[in-house]
Amino acid sequence: MAKEIYKNRIELLQGTLDMLILQTLQWGPQHGYGISQAIRASSGEVLQVETGSLYPALHRLERQKWVESEWRVTESKQKAKYYRITAAGKEQLAENRDRWEQMVAAIGGVLGTDCG
């Protein structure tokens, strides 16, 4: 079923996607579309965040109290929901980063030995 496919993708990106979103919000409050565009741009068009993963992730982060949201008007006079990272979110991001870097280093180490 289609639903299962979405679910699987979310699970693949889980943690990583959360980290990317939190990182994006470090630069200031942003709406969902803005976040997806920012991730796309900063990854050099490599990472495309699916709507079906983005919004569940945002709502999940909000429930964890890592982000807060409010309705604002965009520059193009549109109403949109802006997300802002919270103090707890910043802590979480730092933690995620550490773990990520450890993992990259570890995996890099393994790959590096192999390449030798």
Added chain:
Amino acid sequence: MRWRRKRNELDAEIEAHFRMAVAERVMRGEDEAAARRAVEREIGNVALVKDVAREAWGWVWLERLLQDVRYAVRQLRKSPAFAVTVIATLALGIAAPAAMFTVVDRVMLRPLPYRDAGRLVYINDASQRNEHDYRAGAPYLDLEEWRKWSRSFESIGFFVQANGRNFLEGKTVTEGVAFYKVSANLFGVLGTAPALGRDFRNDPDGFAKNADERSVVISDALWRSMFGGEPNVLGQSVKISGEPYVVVGVMPRGFSFPFDPETPEVWSLAQLGDTDNGRTDGTPLYTVLGRLNSGVRAAQGEAELTTLQKQIAVGYVDPEIRQERSGVWIGSYSGSLVEKDTKRALEMLLAASGVLWLIACVNVTNLLLARAMVRQREVAVRGALGAGRWRIMQQFMAEGLLLSGCGALIGIGLALIAVKLFAGGIKHHLPFPVAIAPDWRMIAGLLLLTVVSALVSSIWPAWMAAHAPIEPALKQGGLQAGNARGQHRMRGVLVVVEIALSLTLLVGCGLLLRTIYALRHVPLGFRTDRIIVANLHIPGYKFGGQNMTHSLYLPLLERAKHLPGVQSAGLMTEVPLGGTFNIHLELKMDASQSPNRKSWKVVSLLKAATPDLQQVFGFKMLAGRFFNQQDTPSSQPVFVVNRAFAREYSPDQQDLSKVIGMKLWHITEGKDAEIVGVLDDMRQSAVAEPSTPEIEASISQITPESGVYKTLEGIAMDLAVRTDRDPKVMIPELREVLRQADPALAGSNFTTMNQVVEDSFGSQRLAAHLLEIFGGSALLLCVAGLYGLLAYVVSQRTRELGVRLALGAQRGDLLWLVLRQASVMLVSGVVIGLGLALASGRVVRSYLYGVSARDGWTLGFVALTLMSIGLLAAYLPARRAAMVNPMEALRAE
């Protein structure tokens, strides 16, 4: 709602995302329509996105439940006949136990307004063999010993009802009250104290003897009605039946003792007299109330006091009295409030309502099972699309809950109506008024019943549906797959169970109906139509020293006779079956008159009447005459006796009229009375009880000099009026006549003789009425169940039947095929039911009159009725089976 707002916000958020994405593409130079399409593709399934996002909120289960309920509503709307049947069935099934529970709760479960009421017991003297068929009480000396030596009781108090009718005179009004003389510690034994003012003064010994003798404590209801709830009631002087008292306390609201919330009550201290210092025939008896120590059972208390009483009884000089008072028995206070008979009737009815509930549940299960089978394909499709079994069961259970919820609502309504309808019938048997309004306990009980009935009746079909193999159901004709046969058998078993249970209820109902019929046809010995009876509230204290016959009764009677519409009017100390008062008399008889008897003692019921009574009741004289105007205080004293008396005491058993002319000691000392007439027997205390010997005296011949005058004339007197008008119109006029004679009489109770007879039927009538309803509902349900099953079976076998027809079967054969199936179920149900009915015969036996619990006629009649109605219900589907058009049946598949 927060949830709805959040949903809208999510919609708006995604909408904004969409617009921004489109706007950006348009800015980059794309055509707007193309941009939209591209973004739509990018986002994908919007509904799904929202779904998944919502899942992050953690409320999905609620949403699913709502979905299920909404779906269930849709499903039920599609098949209203099914929904109505199930809801009606459940409503019936829930209403019966709910109504019964309301009554039982009120009567047997509700705690009494005393501290730890379960520890309160009555203590009574009893004979050594522990015979205790009446509440004997005990003399003061005995209870004083109990109080001193027993270890089982925290405290022991006593009380006695003051003689006669009592009236409380305030400054302006007079009201009839129940007046009790109590021991100083009685309120303490009950664990209560006055809410206003003080309790009686207790001497150090615990029992006041003469302190505080003019103090009175009044009930809250009386305080409000007569003193307007003013606190200055304390210290006020009042008169109780002419005696002066001072109000010292008001009991808390709702307090009543002995429990009778309907009557205003007053209490004063019991005064012990010289007679209380002895143990003889004339020693007054008190009702003794004890509070058991916590953890002590009534049986332990009884054992202890019985041992104690053996030693105490030595103090009785008269060997006969000693024998009567050498034991003790204890009865629970709360248990004494409801007659055993009524209590057992209620238990039986509660059980019957439970059986009805069971039948309803079985029926609903059957219906849901049938529906689950019809919907097998739908379930299979959902299963094939990936719905889990749990999810499917959840769906079915949501339907069950929805149905039973509706059933419960209607059930509450029905229960309320039922309680209201029977409140009148119930009132006569119960010490408290039954609340019409449901309380939270009833609501809670009902909710529990609903949930249980929903689960009971939907889990199984749901499980069946969810576990049915998907594949065969999806195939054409899959409904005739293997497990369908097993389900049919199960449903057949359910129908058999229903028939058996219904038969049991119907037999009980039939037996009680025959009992009522027998009771109604007992020859009463008097007419009951168009007679109004007033049970007079006599202010006897106002007539001290006068002859009430002349100063009160005869003038009153004269005025009543002259009211328009009155044909005749008479007075009697108690009308037959009145159940308010009776007096047993022992008289001596001249030995020479009845040589064949060993004892010359005559034991008989005594009543007094006026001559006109015979016209009012139209009773028959077997011999001699009734009283007439010539019977005056100065003439020869006369008695009229009944047939039972003559049978017992007549010198010649062959000729009962020989009793006429016999002389008995008259109730007025020193004079002999002559028996002048024999009345045919009348039912005296209960329709179902045979007559006992009775003597009637002429009211005008009872003078204040005779010993029983005070009891007969000062306490009990009924006015009976035969009228050709509507009793409802007559009652206010009669009340006015009474009020003119004396204001206190205006509070008298009025009823009709028909009502008196009806009331005397006792709990049988109540039980029969309710069982009629239960039995009728059970019959209806079981017929509906049988019909439903057969109709379904026939619809499922249409093709098979078509094939049979095509192969040459006769239509009669098909009819017989279906009827045979019904007969097997009916016969097995009836046989099991008869077994159950015989086994449960013991439960109803004590209510029956004129019919045995194993009455063959009733059993046979009920069985036959059930069989024939069952066959009738089976005939319709059978005929449909026989009418099958073979071509169509075969083509349909």
